Amino acid sequence: MSKEKKLVESITSRSENFSQWYTDVVRNAELAAYSSVRGCMIVRPLGTAIWENCQKDLDRRFKETGHVNVLMPMFIPEGLLQKEKDHVEGFAPEVAWVTHGGEEKLQERLCVRPTSETLFCDHYAQIIQSWRDLPKLYNQWVSVVRWEKTTRPFLRTTEFFWQEGHTAHATAEEAIEETHRMLNVYADFLEETLAIPVIKGQKTDKEKFAGAEETYTVEAMMHDGKALQSGTSHFFGDGFARAFNIQYSDKNNELQYVWQTSWGMSTRIIGAMIMVHSDDSGLVLPPHVAPTQVMIVPIAQHKEGVLDKANELKDALKEVVRVDIDDSDRMPGWKFSEHEMRGVPLRLEIGPRDIKNNQVVAVRRDTGEKTILSIDDLTETIPALLETIQQSLYDAAAARLSERIYDATEWAEFTQLIAEKPGFVRAMWCGDLACEEQIKDETSATSRCLPFEQEQLSDTCICCGKPAKHMVIWGKAY
RNA sequence: CGAGGUGUAGCGCAGUUGGUAGCGCGCCUGUUUUGGGAACAGGAUGUCGCAGGUUCAAGUCCUGUCACCUCGACCA
The missing domain is CATH 3.40.50.800 (Anticodon-binding domain)
Structure with a gap:
């Protein structure tokens, strides 16, 4: 009646226009407001309370796995940012620069951190000397700035709030283990606290973090079938250690480079939570994270x-x-x-x-x-x-996820599924960048991950027909 | 960054051939109400996004600019 009419007026129906529905929920639930700075949002009390609950929960999990919190500067001198080549190339297009202090022009411009690998590395180079100093298991809760062209509240904002863990280890094995440990922390948090089922896997070279040797990811499926990368964990090998000269003396008094990781989760997960659980009446909060239950x-x-x-x-x-x-x-x-x-x-x-x-x-x-x-x-x-309620939200989301993962073994089948069925498509891939790019060009789907749970769906690449190396989950993504 | 759209009260919008700034909701006060967005009475609220220009006169016409939204492109 008039009540329903009013509600429909304030929140666009999810099935009618998903993007508008999302924006309407954010505004009507008073999660965030737009600010006078382009692409930057004001996180309102409800949004902040939800984020604080996420922080509390994650921070507990970090502490339980031996990590400590630190706080790094918000600025990075240009020279420091440029020490690792792949890293700077990856971030250069979206970095904000400080050129003046007061009226005075700076000798060296300062970048507003888009992520803090270089700061941690610079610091680690100073404080790590002996094998006794390892591992270093640091994390920080800060905001970072990335000059994005298109922004949406929580999903992609110019400034966003997150945590970034940065660790240094004596061996590659230990670092890889850490990378997986933290990916599991993210997966557990998403599933237990936000009631969001995830797929764990590895990113392709094309999709991995700038400067990383391997990137692992937890991918979630939104209500419209699109994917949202919800947390990532990176293994850096010794690339940053070599670039920043982070060395320690091992038990044989020989100099060794450390092996590093980093992992992050941001306010974006609030966007994920909205797009997984909420409906035409507004926000739906899983009890574990709800400020008021x-x-x-x-x-x-x-x-x-x-x-x-x-x-x-x-x-x-x-x-x-x-x-x-x-x-x-x-x-x-x-x-x-x-x-x-x-x-x-x-x-x-x-x-x-x-x-x-x-x-x-x-x-x-x-x-x-x-x-x-x-x-x-x-x-x-x-x-x-x-x-x-918590369990039932998870079950419903898990059912939607598994119902909307399709398998394809033929190109025609693959393109049709991507075009017509909201969701993910599993298909075999030869491992070549060319095929990955062709799939993106022709279907707009990207590789979400190489799931840890692999299956041999067929023997040939969905795109080129050459022998297949991996099963990949493909989908359109936020 | 490209295409399209929108900027007028807190929110949503109207504003005709250029001629005193409007409506609904919300807000404030009071009374009566209360099992799915209450009723009545009274009241407050505006650099019409911003900057120029045309004009006796601009929310309205012209130029520029900024912001936001949608769809693309780009993007860990």
Whole structure:
């Protein structure tokens, strides 16, 4: 009726225009706002609270795997940036430069960090001397700047917030192990906390990080079938160590270069979370990351005892979940829509009728399902219900992912799948850059990764027909 | 960076042949309301994106410029 009409007016239907729907959710849920700086967003309180929960969770996982946090400068002298050739070539087009301090022109211009490999390397060269100094397991939580041509809130912004881990190891094996360990940390975080199923794999040479020997990735599928690279972990070999002269004396008193890694995850995952779970009523937050997990909406709150009872519920529940109460003078219906828009996983309605019956009405954000719960054991039923919601969001996303991965063994089949079926296509590849580029030119799909779980779908490359080396997941990507 | 679109109140928009700046929602005050975006009464809010130009007069016409959106290109 008029309510539905209004909601449709404020949020474009997801099936009608996915991009507009995404923008509408970000704006209506008050996750972020546009700023007066091109391509830079203001992360509003809800978006910030979600990011803080991501940070808390990830930081705990980093600490559990032995890492410590540091803070590096935001500027990189031009000379330092240029020490590693592939790296600087990769980032040069999107670097912002500081040329003046006050009115004075700088002797050497400073780049606003697009990533901090060079700063960490410069520092590691100073502090690593002996095998006893290894490994170095550093991480930092900062923002970086990349002068992107097209920006979208969370998905690609000029400045974005992230963490970047940078480690130095005595052996290649140890560094490779670290690379995989952190990729698994990302995968676990995405699956357990954001309820986003991922595919783990390796990037092709074309898609790997500038300066990396190998790049590993966790790829997620959005609701429209497009891929979003959600976290990456890089093995650098000793390339940076040689460029920056990071050497240590081993147990035999021989000089050795260190072996390095880096890994990062950014505010982009908030975009992933939106595009995986949210719907036409707005944001849907997985309970594990939701700043408010339960919103209590009192009904007829002016009536004797209603607010008291609602506050009593809140006090009891706050021991076990993140709960809030909306006692503003809005109409209940308005509050329902508002908290749905903002993604609160569970709403509890309590009014005179419920109080009389010693019950509350619980409404799930993900399914809209209403259940009546006894007030007596809410501290057990509510956390359990939140776990159910978390699991069910994951299951639904996992089902969409597996339903929309197709296999192709013939070129015609491949191009048709890419063109007509939103999702990923698995196909064999010879390993040549030429084929990868041809596939991109002709289908606009890129190689997302060489999944760790390989299968021999056929013996020949989907593109050129030469003997196949790898199974690749192809898809259109953000 | 290319093509297209949009800039007028917090948000969404209208504004005719150039002639006093408008509407809806929201906001503020009060009263009544409250189980899916309440009703009534009263009230506040504008460098019309910005800079030039034409004109007695510009939101409206001209030139330039900036920003944002969509689709491409580019991109770890």
